[in-house]
Amino acid sequence: MKKYDGYDQAEAFTGEYEKLEPGGYVCKILQVKAEDRDYGTLLRIAFDIVEGEYEGYYRRQFERKKQRDSEAKWPGMYYQTVRQDDLRYFKGFMTSIEASNPGFKWDWDEKKLSGKLFGGVFGEEEFEGQDGEIHTTVKCRFVRSVDAIRSGKFKIPEIKKLEKKDNSTWIPAENDDELPF
Secondary structure (H helix, E strand, O other): OOOOOOOOOOOOOOOOOOOOOOEEEEEEEEEEEEEEEOOEEEEEEEEEEOOOOOOOHHHHHHHHHHHHOOOOOOOOEEEEEEEOOEOHHHHHHHHHHHHHOOOOOOOOOHHHHOOOEEEEEEEEEEEEOOOOOEEEEEEEEEEEOHHHHHOOOOOOOOOEOOOOOOOOOOOOOOOHHHOOO
């Protein structure tokens, strides 16, 4: 057998990978983008874990993906909606950011969120893979203060299950006299 070019440089895939466990982690906001939507604003927040066993977790994931796909997207994302008719979730988010960053006061400039710490509560979520099977992933589900995470004052959420699909294709006929049976 001939030796293939690039073999010595190739990363060996052995089926093992680093899996993030559900729990609480201290995170840092790397970048924020505000997008106007018909319901209000969506904040797209890129972050990474900055303390503990999983420090730099999303950077390592991104670097591995980037080796295979030059168009790879940053995997550590949190999405916060801002709705005029229900500001309590956004205010809870900002209260946690302020509590985690002494001296920081929210002034409606999302660019100032970059570099700020927050406590992330991570839980499992189901998703349908390209193979049609149900798999799980671990995502940041809630934002709390850094102190709440460090002191263990948070609860890991129950697994977020996929909604069951109705795979029925039966459509009732309007005139059952034309049915073939």
